[in-house]
Amino acid sequence: MQARTLTELMALHRAAPRAITYHSGENESRQVTFAELHLRALGILFHLQQLGARPGDRMILLLNNNEQFIDAFWAAVLGGIVPVPVAIGISDEHRHKLLRIARKLDRPFIYTDRKTFERIGVFAGQTGDAAEAATFAALKERAFFADDLKDISRPGKTHEARPEDTAFIQFSSGSTSDPKGVVLTHANLIANWIGSTEVAGFNENDVSLSWMPLTHDMGLIGFHLIMFANKVHAHLMPTELFVRRPLLWLAIAAKVQATILCSPNFGYRHYLKVLGERSPGNIDLSCVRLIFNGAEPISVELCEEFIGRMAAVGLKRNAMYPVYGLAEASLAVSFPPVGRAMHTIQLNRHRLGVGERAEVVADASRDALGLVSVGKVIPLCDLRIAGDDDQKLADGHIGHIHIRGDNVTAGYFEEPAVNAATFTADGWLKTGDLGLILDGETYITGRAKEILFVNGQNYYPHDLEAIAQQAPDMELGKVVAAGVRPPGAETDQLTVFVLHRGDLAAFPQLATEITRLINEHAGLEVAEVVPVKRIPKTTSGKIQRHLLEQQYVDGEFAADLAELAKLRGEQKVAAGGSMDDIEAKLLRICNGVLTPKQIGPGDNLFEIGASSLKLIEIHEQVDREYPGHIDLTELFDHPTVAELAKHLATKLGQPA
Numbered sequence: 035m036q037a038r039t040l041t042e043l044m045a046l047h048r049a050a051p052r053a054i055t056y057h058s059g060e061n062e063s064r065q066v067t068f069a070e071l072h073l074r075a076l077g078i079l080f081h082l083q084q085l086g087a088r089p090g091d092r093m094i095l096l097l098n099n100n101e102q103f104i105d106a107f108w109a110a111v112l113g114g115i116v117p118v119p120v121a122i123g124i125s126d127e128h129r130h131k132l133l134r135i136a137r138k139l140d141r142p143f144i145y146t147d148r149k150t151f152e153r154i155g156v157f158a159g160q161t162g163d164a165a166e167a168a169t170f171a172a173l174k175e176r177a178f179f180a181d182d183l184k185d186i187s188r189p190g191k192t193h194e195a196r197p198e199d200t201a202f203i204q205f206s207s208g209s210t211s212d213p214k215g216v217v218l219t220h221a222n223l224i225a226n227w228i229g230s231t232e233v234a235g236f237n238e239n240d241v242s243l244s245w246m247p248l249t250h251d252m253g254l255i256g257f258h259l260i261m262f263a264n265k266v267h268a269h270l271m272p273t274e275l276f277v278r279r280p281l282l283w284l285a286i287a288a289k290v291q292a293t294i295l296c297s298p299n300f301g302y303r304h305y306l307k308v309l310g311e312r313s314p315g316n317i318d319l320s321c322v323r324l325i326f327n328g329a330e331p332i333s334v335e336l337c338e339e340f341i342g343r344m345a346a347v348g349l350k351r352n353a354m355y356p357v358y359g360l361a362e363a364s365l366a367v368s369f370p371p372v373g374r375a376m377h378t379i380q381l382n383r384h385r386l387g388v389g390e391r392a393e394v395v396a397d398a399s400r401d402a403l404g405l406v407s408v409g410k411v412i413p414l415c416d417l418r419i420a421g422d423d424d425q426k427l428a429d430g431h432i433g434h435i436h437i438r439g440d441n442v443t444a445g446y447f448e449e450p451a452v453n454a455a456t457f458t459a460d461g462w463l464k465t466g467d468l469g470l471i472l473d474g475e476t477y478i479t480g481r482a483k484e485i486l487f488v489n490g491q492n493y494y495p496h497d498l499e500a501i502a503q504q505a506p507d508m509e510l511g512k513v514v515a516a517g518v519r520p521p522g523a524e525t526d527q528l529t530v531f532v533l534h535r536g537d538l539a540a541f542p543q544l545a546t547e548i549t550r551l552i553n554e555h556a557g558l559e560v561a562e563v564v565p566v567k568r569i570p571k572t573t574s575g576k577i578q579r580h581l582l583e584q585q586y587v588d589g590e591f592a593a594d595l596a597e598l599a600k601l602r603g604e605q606k607v608a609a610g611g612s613m614d615d616i617e618a619k620l621l622r623i624c625n626g627v628l629t630p631k632q633i634g635p636g637d638n639l640f641e642i643g644a645s646s647l648k649l650i651e652i653h654e655q656v657d658r659e660y661p662g663h664i665d666l667t668e669l670f671d672h673p674t675v676a677e678l679a680k681h682l683a684t685k686l687g688q689p690a
Contacts, residue, residue: 039197039224040111040201040220040259041194043224043263044072044108047068048068049068050068052267053065053067053267054068054071055267055268056100057271059282060279060282071104074105074186076112076186076189076192077185078105079190080186080188080189081178081183081190082113082143082190083113083190085176086176087115087143088115089193091142091143092115092118093142093143093144094118094135095117095146096150096151097147098272099272104270106145106180107119109190112190113191114193114199115143117202117203118135118203118205119249121247126157129157129158131205133154133170136169136173138213139203139215142173144173145177146178146180147180148179151177151179155174195220197220198219198221199219200219201222203215203218214449216446216447217443217444217446223259225364225441226364226366226414227264228414230260230369231263233372233409233413236266238266240264240266240267240294241293241321242261242269242295244256244269244295244296245271245272245283245301248270251359251361251364252296252359257270257296266294269290276301277304281305281308281309281314283297284319284344285317287317288321291321293321293323294322294323294324296326298328299330299331299332299333299336302336302337302340303509306339309343314344315347317347318347319347319348319353320349322350323372325354327355328356328357328408331478331494331496332408333500334404334406337406340354341376352375358476360465360467362442363415363442366412367415367437368412369409370407377406377407378405379472380402382403383401383403386493386494388421389427391430392470405477408475408476408477409475411476412441414439415440416437417435417437417471419434420462421434424436429470429471430470430472433468433469434464434468435465435478436462436464438462438463442463443463466482467480468482480496484579486516486526496515498528501551501552506547511569513532514531514569516583518586518587527561527562529563530549530563532544532565533567533568535567538565538594538597541565544563548563549563549640549641550640553643554640559643560643562595565594569582570582619659620678621634621635623655624639624644624652626655627655628642636675638673639674640673641673
């Protein structure tokens with residue numbers, strides 16, 4: 035590992051007998067050797083330098099084609115030009131983001147294709163925003179189109195980078211309104227390569243396959259730069275191909291005898307959904323030694339399901355490799371030992387506040403939240419768990435995850451105020467994630483900014499979403515738990531958004547089941563279950579909860595919610611039924627406690643979302659009315675007023 039920069043790394047490996055294979059279909063692929071990549075990058079660099087690009091200039095890479103992207107990335111690196119990968123996307127928000135990034139970069143170059151650039155131009159002209167129109171006009175003067183690339187026979191002039199020079203800028207996939215660029219130096223990336231390789235043992239005998247977008251740090255750093263640095267034969271397939279035909283992923287993996295794969299949660303889920311009840315087919319995955327799993331909260335259940343289904347085609351149980359990382363760390367922070375089966379613990383979900391000592395509970399506990407170990411911090415990087423005061427906490431306590439090390443960024447591009455808030459007084463970077471270290475193992479519990487604060491306690495949305503997905507026909511990715519504070523409310527209310535494009539008449543039953551499940555498993559009251567036509571996500575698949583929260587507050591779902599309230603009222607009237615004196619008293623008690631909600635005798639307290647606190651209050655009032663006759667636990671056994679009244683009547687010796 036003699037290279038100190040990416041430039042030196044290319045010089046070191048360009049003659050290596052290795053290649054990158056680009057897959058465009060089941061039997062369609064193109065192989066480019068390291069030597070060819072070097073020559074093509076120099077040929078593109080010549081044109082960029084003719085356009086006026088010089089060392090230190092910034093260049094946006096706006097390309098869907100993996101081969102074009104890799105060529106242009108290395109062209110920029112070899113010329114000392116700073117590449118800035120940006121996902122194309124399909125929404126107006128993505129186009130706004132591109133123009134905001136371009137404005138922030140101050141007259142960057144852009145490498146794209148004509149069709150994509152023309153769409154940006156039409157959009158910029160239609161927004162009516164003078165700043166965006168001016169930004170596009172400036173881009174137009176410095177645009178280079180991949181379509182125009184015909185002759186790459188003349189090489190550009192290589193610039194010898196220094197370790198402290200910026201290698202590239204990685205903008206966060208989720209920051210659309212105010213995008214922030216992580217500045218990564220050559221030294222950062224080299225340190226990340228050394229540290230991750232020491233633990234994962236990447237070597238020349240490995241073969242990798244990835245469908246992750248190259249605009250994502252796992253795609254670009256993990257499955258291109260680190261693979262290139264270790265002379266691994268890397269195979270890349272377009273993200274769009276995986277989305278359209280996910281079964282090709284493992285079919286290609288078996289065909290090329292891949293040893294290293296990767297996917298976040300949504301990839302496993304997408305593959306299994308399309309696979310259905312079928313067998314994976316005549317494939318052999320026995321060569322796979324590592325499947326990197328990260329980029330979002332890792333689902334224990336989903337990992338177990340995927341491992342179980344793929345065992346029949348040779349996938350080893352210890353191949354699942356849960357990891358933790360982020361762009362600010364040049365990707366990798368912590369890895370588990372290679373060859374060890376996935377290690378999990380169960381924690382009490384009601385004891386996850388910052389500074390609290392984690393409480394390990396039995397797997398079958400009603401309060402159990404399953405977490406996956408992501409191992410220990412890699413070499414050249416440090417990690418600590420800290421309280422709200424930025425002071426280190428003892429092992430076993432929940433806290434903020436801080437990192438520092440040779441692989442960690444010095445800050446965000448042109449963001450002095452953000453940088454001041456991101457780093458502690460003693461130089462640690464605040465990741466925004468929460469977690470704990472227990473028995474030497476690192477566990478990630480969630481994002482600090484996404485935490486829901488309900489009944490004085492912290493809850494993680496991905497935990498509640500996993501509970502809700504147990505409802506019929508529900509899946510992760512189609513349900514979003516969020517804390518919403520409607521106008522006039524003093525606290526956040528637990529609101530669940532569900533992707534639903536069918537008839538509203540069918541929704542109340544699903545909403546009732548989701549409410550019951552969350553109430554039963556987490557003891558929380560769901561204020562509202564909201565049908566939505568679209569769940570906004572970043573280009574890497576992360577849910578953008580804040581957008582749904584804002585839409586709710588802005589009243590975008592008000593009409594549907596009013597229609598649902600009307601439907602529920604009609605259904606209650608239809609259910610009807612007489613009530614005796616005991617039932618009437620119990621109903622008055624419940625409706626008094628649950629106000630402004632009103633329930634009928636047949637409504638399940640868990641389904642309508644009575645919180646643990648509300649259930650205690652209901653029990654206290656019932657006990658005052660009928661002292662010593664009803665235990666709190668009996669509310670769980672008889673969850674409707676009608677059932678409880680019948681049970682109580684029997685205890686009182688009265689006819690039900």
